[in-house]
Amino acid sequence: MKSPKRSRHRVSAALLSLAVLALPAPASAAPAEAPGAPGTGAAWTTGGKEGFGTSAGTASKVWFTLGQGINHEVYYPTVDVANVQDLQYVVSDGAGFTQLERDHTSKQVVLTDPRSLSYRQINTATNGRYRITKTHTTDPARATVLIQTRFEVLSGGPLQLYALYNPSLNNSGMGDTGATSGGQLVASDGPVSSALAASTGFTKLTSGYSGSASDGYLDLSGNHALDAQYDSASTAGNLVQLGQIPVSTDTTFTLALGFGGDRAAASANASASLAGGFAAADTAYRSGWDGYLDSLAAVPGSITGAGLTTQYNVALMTLKAHEDKTYLGANVASLTNPWGEAKNANGTGDCGYHAVWSRDLYQVSTAQIAAGDTAAANRSADYLFTVQQRPDGSFPQNTRLDGTNCWTSLQLDEVAFPIVLVWQLQRFDAAMWAKVKKSADFLVSRGPSTPQERWEENGGYSPSTIAAEIAGLICAADIAERNGDTASANTYRTTADQWQAQVTGWTFTTSGPLGDGRYFERVDGNGNPNDGQNIFLQNGGGNHDERAIVDAGFLELARLGVKPAADPDVAASLPEVDSTIKVTTPNGPMWYRYNHDGYGETASGGPYTGAGVGRLWPLLTGERGEYELANGRSASAHLATMAASANAGYLIPEQVWDRASTGGFTFGEGTGSATPLAWSMAQFVRLAHSIDAGAPVETPSVVKQRYANGCASVSAQFSVNATTTWGQNVFVVGDRPELGSWNPANAVPLSSANYPLWTGSVGLPKGTAFQYKYLRKEGSTITWESGGNRTATASGCTLALNDTWRP
Numbered sequence: 001m002k003s004p005k006r007s008r009h010r011v012s013a014a015l016l017s018l019a020v021l022a023l024p025a026p027a028s029a030a031p032a033e034a035p036g037a038p039g040t041g042a043a044w045t046t047g048g049k050e051g052f053g054t055s056a057g058t059a060s061k062v063w064f065t066l067g068q069g070i071n072h073e074v075y076y077p078t079v080d081v082a083n084v085q086d087l088q089y090v091v092s093d094g095a096g097f098t099q100l101e102r103d104h105t106s107k108q109v110v111l112t113d114p115r116s117l118s119y120r121q122i123n124t125a126t127n128g129r130y131r132i133t134k135t136h137t138t139d140p141a142r143a144t145v146l147i148q149t150r151f152e153v154l155s156g157g158p159l160q161l162y163a164l165y166n167p168s169l170n171n172s173g174m175g176d177t178g179a180t181s182g183g184q185l186v187a188s189d190g191p192v193s194s195a196l197a198a199s200t201g202f203t204k205l206t207s208g209y210s211g212s213a214s215d216g217y218l219d220l221s222g223n224h225a226l227d228a229q230y231d232s233a234s235t236a237g238n239l240v241q242l243g244q245i246p247v248s249t250d251t252t253f254t255l256a257l258g259f260g261g262d263r264a265a266a267s268a269n270a271s272a273s274l275a276g277g278f279a280a281a282d283t284a285y286r287s288g289w290d291g292y293l294d295s296l297a298a299v300p301g302s303i304t305g306a307g308l309t310t311q312y313n314v315a316l317m318t319l320k321a322h323e324d325k326t327y328l329g330a331n332v333a334s335l336t337n338p339w340g341e342a343k344n345a346n347g348t349g350d351c352g353y354h355a356v357w358s359r360d361l362y363q364v365s366t367a368q369i370a371a372g373d374t375a376a377a378n379r380s381a382d383y384l385f386t387v388q389q390r391p392d393g394s395f396p397q398n399t400r401l402d403g404t405n406c407w408t409s410l411q412l413d414e415v416a417f418p419i420v421l422v423w424q425l426q427r428f429d430a431a432m433w434a435k436v437k438k439s440a441d442f443l444v445s446r447g448p449s450t451p452q453e454r455w456e457e458n459g460g461y462s463p464s465t466i467a468a469e470i471a472g473l474i475c476a477a478d479i480a481e482r483n484g485d486t487a488s489a490n491t492y493r494t495t496a497d498q499w500q501a502q503v504t505g506w507t508f509t510t511s512g513p514l515g516d517g518r519y520f521e522r523v524d525g526n527g528n529p530n531d532g533q534n535i536f537l538q539n540g541g542g543n544h545d546e547r548a549i550v551d552a553g554f555l556e557l558a559r560l561g562v563k564p565a566a567d568p569d570v571a572a573s574l575p576e577v578d579s580t581i582k583v584t585t586p587n588g589p590m591w592y593r594y595n596h597d598g599y600g601e602t603a604s605g606g607p608y609t610g611a612g613v614g615r616l617w618p619l620l621t622g623e624r625g626e627y628e629l630a631n632g633r634s635a636s637a638h639l640a641t642m643a644a645s646a647n648a649g650y651l652i653p654e655q656v657w658d659r660a661s662t663g664g665f666t667f668g669e670g671t672g673s674a675t676p677l678a679w680s681m682a683q684f685v686r687l688a689h690s691i692d693a694g695a696p697v698e699t700p701s702v703v704k705q706r707y708a709n710g711c712a713s714v715s716a717q718f719s720v721n722a723t724t725t726w727g728q729n730v731f732v733v734g735d736r737p738e739l740g741s742w743n744p745a746n747a748v749p750l751s752s753a754n755y756p757l758w759t760g761s762v763g764l765p766k767g768t769a770f771q772y773k774y775l776r777k778e779g780s781t782i783t784w785e786s787g788g789n790r791t792a793t794a795s796g797c798t799l800a801l802n803d804t805w806r807p
Contacts, residue, residue: 034230036212038237042173044340044352045072045086046607046672050109051119051649052335055140056288056317058325062143062259064136065335066649069107069123071136073168073340076143076192076259079324079332080354080401083192085166085173085345087257089149090220090242091130092160098221099125100164101132109648114310116289117317118282119649129156137282143259143266144273146281153249162226163255164217165196165241166210173345176239178207179263180231184270185241186263195266199254199274202243207233209240216242238346254278289317297372302639302691311643312688314650315681316371319364322678323376327401329383333360334674338654339607341672351406353674355398358384359454360679362417366698367682369424370689381425384418385435393438394446397456412450413465415439416472420560420700423475433483440476440492443469448499448506453523454553455593457538460525460546461506464553470496470503471560474703491753493706497761498717500562500707501798504569505529507554512547514580519573520554521546522594540598540611551594552577552620555627559696561704565630583616583658585668588641590616590656591624600655600671605663607672615655615671618645622683626696635691642684645669651676652684707797714766714794718750719759720774722805727778730758730805734772735789738762744775744782764794774805 051066063075070088075081092098105123112118112135123132133150153159167176169189178187185196185205206229208214214233217240220226226244233239245253254277258270273281293313303312322331337343337352344350361384365377387403388395395414397407419436447469453462477492508520509529524546525533535546550573557563558570581592593599597614601607618641625638645668646652653670654677661667690696699708718732731747733740739762740746750758764770771789775782785806792801 032230032232034206034208034214034233036209036214037233037235038174039209039215039240040211040238042085042168042210042238042345044082044168044337044343044345046341047334047336047338047353047674048653048670048672049336049649049651049675050647051111051117051121051136051651052321052676053117053119053136053138054321055138055285056292056320057140060138060140060143061325062138062145063321063335064138064145066109066119066121066136068102069105069121070102071145071147073335073337074145074257075335075354078326078401079322079335080351081192082171082337082352082354083167083169083194083259084257085168087163087165089132089151090162090164090217091125092162092220092224093129093156094160094224096224097127098224105132111310111314111650113286113289115293115313116286117314117321118286125154128154130154130159135282137278137285139269139273139276139281140284140288141276142269142273144269145257146273146278147255147257148252148278148282149255150250150252151247157249159247161245161247162220163196163198163243163245165243165257167194167239167241168345169194171348174238174347175236177236178233178239178241180205180207181263182267184267185243186267187239187241188263189236191261193260193263193266195258195260195263195270196241196243197256197258197267197270197274198243198245199256200246200251203246204229204244205242206230207239207241209233210238215240292317292320295372300688300692302636302688306636306640306643308639308643311646311650312685315652315685316373318651318676318681319368319678319685320373320376322364323379324401327383327387329376329379329381330356330387330401331361331364331380331678333357333398333679334654334677336674338673339601339609342607342609351398351400353677355400355406356383356388357398358388358395358414358418359411362421363679363682363686365421366424367685370686370697374425377421378425378427381418381422381427384421385432389418389435389439393440393442395439397452407456409452409456410450411452411454411456411465412443412447413454413468415443416468419472420468420475423479423700423702428479428482430483433479433485436476436479437485437488440473440480440488443473444491444495448503449527455551457599458523458535460523461527462523462553463503463507463520464551464556466499466503466507467554467556467560467562470500470562471700471703474706475700478702494759494761497715497798498719498759498800501715501717501796501800502802503557503562505800508569508573509547512576513545514548514550515576519550519576520569522549522551522553537596537598539614541596541614542598544596549594549596550577550580552581552591552624555623558630558708559623559626559699561699561701561706561708564708565627585616585656585658587644587656587668588637589621590618590641590645590668591620592616592658593620600673601663601665605665615673616658617655618642618652619677619680619683622687625687626690626698629690629694630696630699635687639684639687639691642680642687647675652680653677654680714764714796715798716762716764716792716794717759717798717800718748718762718803719757719801720750720803720805721756722758722774722776723756724752724776729777731775731777732760732762732772733775734770736764736768736770738764739770739772744777747775766794768794770794774803
């Protein structure tokens with residue numbers, strides 16, 4: 001691994017001695033070329049960030065992240081290109097110790113401005129010898145990260161201070177070259193270059209290869225002196241750079257990390273930012289974020305009344321900060337790589353979470369709409385339908401910013417949510433309709449079963465996915481009608497009505513092993529929820545009866561307006577969910593994604609590498625809160641729980657530790673997955689506005705009006721599998737006037753659009769028992785199906801009748 005990762009302090013004494021012995025003797029002139037290329041392998045850092053930032057404007061295309069008391073990944077020129085493994089200080093007394101800041105200090109992180117992504121790290125040596133205080137900002141005018149640093153010797157001075165920089169430029173830790181240039185440490189990998197400079201200048205500089213004889217940190221650790229300095233490392237490899245900073249007992253200086261398309265540009269950015277001074281850059285940085293918050297809607301009363309204004313503001317700034325500044329509207333899921341310390345960083349293949357999911361972008365956009373940033377949501381809608389949408393109308397599982405695939409599956413809720421977003425934004429113009437039609441047609445042709453549901457590991461009939469599909473089709477139907485395409489509108493509504501009527505039959509088991517046996521499954525492989533089919537969880541979770549796996553995804557049926565909030569089947573499923581996947585943490589109740597989930601740290605707390613133990617997700621507390629609101633109950637406790645799960649930097653994690661504190665984690669606090677997760681921050685914002693509104697603000701009214709507001713009549717959806725010859729048509733007739741009162745001349749014609757299925761819908765009074773049969777007409781010839789009359793009762797708002805012609 002690249003220094004100074006966790007493996008750095010585990011280097012054996014023998015290896016360290018060999019490395020020191022291999023170093024050349026001190027020389028009057030620095031050797032030109034560093035030996036030891038390419039060095040040891042590289043990795044990233046933990047996904048549990050404690051702070052992060054970027055300028056609010058678009059001129060400065062650089063993002064920093066903070067964790068473990070140090071700087072983690074830095075992104076430039078886009079939010080999906082990581083360029084730094086870590087940047088930290090090394091302290092030595094020159095005789096008895098050399099310490100990494102990360103490993104030998106107690107740490108505190110502070111948000112220094114409640115209206116800006118401005119963070120300070122305060123690291124105090126565990127041996128009591130020194131304290132390092134770092135305040136972070138980016139230069140709003142250029143691609144430079146600035147770190148104002150105060151180094152204090154608390155006892156036993158003098159001490160020496162070094163900046164240890166581990167570039168991993170252009171998403172790779174194994175392709176970097178570096179050198180000393182003009183008193184700075186410069187590095188390159190393809191189109192990305194960096195330059196590290198200090199306001200005090202450096203007294204010593206060296207570039208080398210991680211874990212090799214030219215590694216400056218290994219040199220320094222050997223005898224607590226930097227004996228060899230290499231001014232060039234021109235073979236691509238795992239570069240590590242070290243610079244000594246002149247300090248006294250109390251020294252304040254600024255470190256600048258500049259980026260550019262080449263070394264000259266990076267160096268110029270670092271130099272210009274230093275010349276402008278930290279104070280000026282920091283003032284402009286804070287002013288930019290303050291202005292952004294001023295442009296939004298008033299802070300909800302649910303927030304101000306609970307003293308959560310800073311948490312709310314950080315959540316909104318986090319959402320904006322995850323939007324790229326070149327590909328406008330493209331928000332990555334997180335500026336992290338979950339469990340990155342266990343991820344190979346030698347190549348560029350791993351997207352981490354710095355990729356764009358249309359589902360996550362929908363969550364972010366609906367929160368921004370609620371908060372008054374409709375401009376951001378419109379940019380995202382444009383990105384989705386311009387960059388991500390495929391020619392057939394589908395959307396990929398996720399992409400890099402330029403639209404190229406990261407992961408390659410298909411999730412039909414991710415095809416549906418962009419349609420819902422467009423409807424919520426009232427984007428009804430003809431150009432947008434042409435794009436929406438492609439996606440709606442794709443849903444009709446491919447749904448309702450999905451190759452993957454929202455947890456991205458299994459496919460089949462998923463309540464959460466089907467809810468999104470139905471909402472998408474009803475929104476598409478409204479847009480179609482506004483554009484004069486009544487045929488498409490009818491197709492979308494008919495399909496949505498059929499799926500709405502059948503979703504319970506596809507996914508609600510009445511023979512399950514949990515509770516009373518009656519509840520929605522997480523996903524069903526074939527639409528028969530009582531056949532006990534096995535499901536293999538694709539994350540090391542094992543093989544199980546699909547009836548035994550539950551999640552809370554069925555709540556999407558209520559939140560999206562596909563079923564009434566008080567739907568009895570939804571309510572009946574809550575006891576099984578709560579008894580199986582709910583945990584009451586010190587911060588409040590939270591839920592697992594589903595039982596037997598393997599996506600999380602191992603049992604001992606080690607990083608997830610393909611199998612582990614799924615942990616609790618705070619965003620699910622927010623989703624439950626929206627459901628409670630829809631039923632007229634309070635969700636204030638859910639909002640408070642989400643806020644309590646945030647760390648000292650006000651960042652809400654993807655997952656929190658689910659049991660008594662162990663393995664380096666705290667019960668109810670974030671893990672090494674993704675912190676912050678944009679979806680988590682968006683859910684917090686949206687729940688706050690929903691509490692003020694008294695109902696979930698994301699619910700599309702056009703969907704709710706059709707399904708969830710109650711119904712005076714029932715839409716009976718007839719579907720019969722019947723083969724015919726040219727000129728023959730199929731009808732349904734019955735004992736009700738709406739069904740022709742058994743008169744073949746008044747029978748209801750069915751559509752052959754999905755031949756051999758003949759389909760149609762008839763409105764019937766709720767609670768009415770009725771009889772019916774199918775008949776075939778060819779000219780004046782009428783052929784009735786055989787057998788007795790079929791019977792049914794009109795219940796619910798829609799009723800699915802799936803039959804086969806009886807010859």
